[in-house]
Amino acid sequence: MLRRLAWPFALLVRAFEGFLQGNNATAQSDKPPVVRGDINTLPAVYLAAAVLDPLYIFDSAGSILYSNEAADLAFGPVTKSASLRLKFRAPEMHELVSRVISGEEESTAINYAERVPVERAYRVVASRIGNDTGLYVLMFKDQSEARRIDRMRADFIANASHELRTPLASVAGFIETLRGPARDDPKARENFLQIMQNQTQRMARLIDDLLSLSRLEMKPYQKPNAQLDVVVLVKGVIESMRHIAKENGVEIVSELDDTPRLIAGHSDELVQVFENLLENACKYGSSGKRVVLSVEQASPMEEVRVTVRDFGPGIPEEHIPRITERFYRVDVETSRTQKGTGLGLSIVKHILTRHDARLSIKSASGKGASFVVHFPPVPPSAGSGGYV
């Protein structure tokens, strides 16, 4: 892995030396030193900007002088001459920076991991640029995928094996009964086969949800920068969920107006969020007979709130903080009869975290429940540009 990092890196360092020489020239001539097609006058910042991995350039005081676009996307924008040590606080990162600045090592690498809000892992290289530039470069190589695969495997063993065992045990039990005592009892046989079918369907759903969750976790973390109108998106979801509402005897009441509400997001993932929320509201709040959807935003500078409200039995207070955990169920029996897998809200929460959005839940027993999705406002500078 180190070797893979090494070559573009060496190129970069070389370019930097070129940049500094070129820079001296500018002071005298006032003309940009760039010569078309000439590598020797290529400014290093151009090259740094072209690097797809996050990259920072800092001085011997540890102040960040430059960050490329990938760095700003991955770790958020930095103000000019912000302290690198403040930006990356991990002890191993501080050591790395100090080692390079002190000249102890010309170039050195560590593993760096962030746990929250989304797990990410990087191989980080710090290196001196040239001999007397007084500048240093810090470069990140994303290793999250390998880490996620490891973690997924562990998670799968911990969660899935446990959750799959129950229906599997029941199927195994019925097979045994069917071969033994119930062999010649057609009525019991039909009954048992029905139960077995339900259980296998349950396992299939469970595997679908687990796969969907791990697919999400596998996707490299990237803040969405496409903009979309959440009102249109929610309206689309309502249409696609009509049949489920009908099955549960619920009417979907839309309190949406036509004002576009822009948010940053991946449309497929957000459709999944609202489908899940709406499906839950229809299934668990069916006794309320209606589900109300609304979108609000006080001013363009404030968050966009999308509310899915049902009027069913509500969720007891003590369960509210926990229901987005995997396999956490408020009531095991209801969840089973409604064909829940205990993963729906986990998926919702996971997607929202990736969107820098959050889910808040308000409910009281007997008074229904509101699931509110809060999206951060779209920065005005990026304004409707990307929106079609």
Place this chain on the structure above:
Amino acid sequence: MQNQHTMRSFDDELNYLSDQIAAMGGYAERMVAEAVSALVQSDVGLARKVVEDDVFLDTKEREIGERAVIIIGKRQPVADDLREIVGAIRISSDLERIGDLGKNIAKRVVAVTEGKQPVRLFRGLEALAGLALTQLKEVLDVYASRSVERIGFVRDRDEEIDAMYTSLFRELLTYMMEDPRNITACTHLLFCAKNIERIGDHATNIAETVHHIVTGRQLPLERPKEDQSHKVVADPEA
């Protein structure tokens, strides 16, 4: 970050202080994360390492305190400089406490992992720790970037942590009633949960200090209190 002073060395001293806070913050974040993963994965070795790491925070806190006193004595700072320095003292003591709480969790690892514990016992705790760690990271990011407009969110999250803690308290209580053999582990886990909840409180304190450093104004005193665990009783009917 600060406006430049005529004396470059004063800037250097202030930057040194904030870099030290960053170092403490990094250690505190790592200690808490490692203590919880040691607990969940029954990793006694990792737990021991966390306990050893705590010395760093203790010495750094003293160092920052001494430095700050020297700077105040030498430079007689006023206004935002003074707030910056006093803020550093306060933040360092919050971070030192967070380290202690992390260490305390690590110390319990041996006791909890003595018998093999089912995963479900830890699931809630992991989620709670995730919230507290996010909170801690956010406030330290706010300290680094001085973007105080995010502080509102930080305080909201504290509410979430408290609610989750109350719920976890109930859950652990249920496990203990189900099977008395769970009592040892669950009692330790209760303390761990309490520690994590306290970490969230310290993070909120830091957020308030940062707000004061940057704006010169205090945040309003009243803040929502969601910790209902003092009202939770074991109800055999439930």
